[in-house]
Amino acid sequence: MIYSLNVLLVVVRVSLSGAILDVNYYKKSCPEVEDIISTIVRNATVYDRQVPARILRMFFHDCFLRGCDASVLLDSTPDHKAEKDGLANLSLAGYYVIDDAKTHLEQTCPGTVSCADILAIAARDSVVRSGGPSWKVLKGRKDGRISIAEDTKYLPTFYSNTSQLIQSFSEKGLSVKDLVALSGAHTLGFSHCESFEHRLRNFSSAHDTDPTLDPQFAAELKGKCAKPNTDPNAGEYLDSSSRVFDNNYYKRVVGGKGIFESDQTLMGDYRTRWRVETFAKFEGLFFIEFARAMVRLGNVGVVENGEVRANCRFVN
Template sequence: MASFNVAAFLFFLGLLFGASFAQLTEDFYDQTCPRLPNIVRREVKRAIESDIRAGAKLIRLHFHDCFVQGCDGSVLLVDAPGIESELNGLGNLGIQGLEIVAAIKAAVERECPGVVSCADILAQASKDSVDVQGGPSWRVLYGRRDSRTANKTGADELPSPFETLEPLKKKFEALGLNSTDLVALSGAHTFGRSRCRFFNGRFSNFSGSGQPDPTLDPTYRQELERACTNEDTRVNFDPTTPDTFDKNYYTNLQANRGLLTSDQSLFSEAGADTVDTVNLLASREGTFLRFFRRSMIKMGNIRPLTGNQGEIRTNCSRLNDLGAQPGHDVM
């Protein structure tokens, strides 16, 4: 009887947690699209060669996909009948890279038509974006399917560059990600750019204080003010090695040179458990890469659609029954 109860309990847990996770496997496409990793990596390298920001664009799309109703490709859907695009959500305003995903998807479709989901392409492209630019590699798990719905309201609630630590932690915790994951995944800001509108409020009258943000290094603030000729100017997240995936994001935080409020809050909020994690990841390159890899795999397994759920989109921006009708691209 005891063994039966244990078995029943494990089955119940499987229904709650394991049904989707267990179906994601490394060998999902071994028979149907064996060259998938090579195709995606080739296209990601090509994109980065023509646009050094391509990798950061792709990984941001993957993050924003997984944080709204799970890793299901919903972030890629444009406005259409019955679809209010997540791209219109406050957290996605200005997000870029749809044309890169479209090029990768087209290359995959030429070899393996109707087989590989856009959600899986985002997961693979994010990994390649990182290791092509000096970061860690990992084995991507596959088997995600693409959502037939979008959630613009969810995109309105994405983690914000203006948020302090506690709201950020709550948003991560709601998805099963802890404060260590928050610090590790924020390390993606070791490459890429941000528009000045997302941090120029730190220059003066910060939070109505009449003064600059005290957690922003004064010399760095002056450099940023000179660089921000208008609010849409883009500035490197990492002023030291802006296009290399390394631990300098964390050493920048230690020097009060985190670009966004959400970045610097990981280190500058007194007594926060994230401070020790920042110090740990700043101490050794290998430590950061190991933690980042682990948290990326964990994030990539947030509520995927599997089995017969959703669909395998032919056009990542459109549901299959809407075909290739033109939608808006976000540039």
């Protein structure tokens, strides 16, 4: 079943920038925009089942730095290193999906649709393509001209604890509820061992293995991330139905099977634990809150005086 969340306020003023976003922003200038992007995402997903997880993660990494301005899409130059080449973003993939959508849109309605809006719509379509909820994407973002690799150090990490996560989200105007709901994006995707193997061996002076991990699950992960000859492609899916958008992620966190510290820490804090448990029981509620949180995330740092790039990899 696909859940749909209709945004009641069609026009929203974004306080961080004064920009106005509107569901119907391209109604006259490029009415085919959503159909074109949906088709691109669908075709890419048929080719590569990891595309939804990759696009969703890309959208989060874009919005969480300079705001939703497509700065993550800019290529580095010989004398400047852009966000996509920052340490935290080296594992991002799927840029070609956005490039493909931009190419088609430039042919249909040139100079009209921003790369930032393409990424926002593609993120929504990635969730829907995986069986998750739908929502009306507010549009009208402009593309930023600044992208700095060093800024990626400000992204939340796999090692972040709940207090750090709450603070990081709060700085973006996002609530604790948004944090827990958006963490559910980890229902999609895969992680290589390097992102969580520190939890499996020599975790602390008191514990060889992270005590918040289910012991049997920890043993399974140790087998997959065997040392010293670890396969560079070895790792674990973020939940047991990693290509389906559902609430299985929360069920795993409740059972001590969160892959990242930043996942499992949500069960150790009273501010987040009850929300995790609630989403684990009620998938429909999770879908509603995830859709609402994605709308709020898409409002972060919207650029008012940017541009509409002709190529998402370069400023005009």
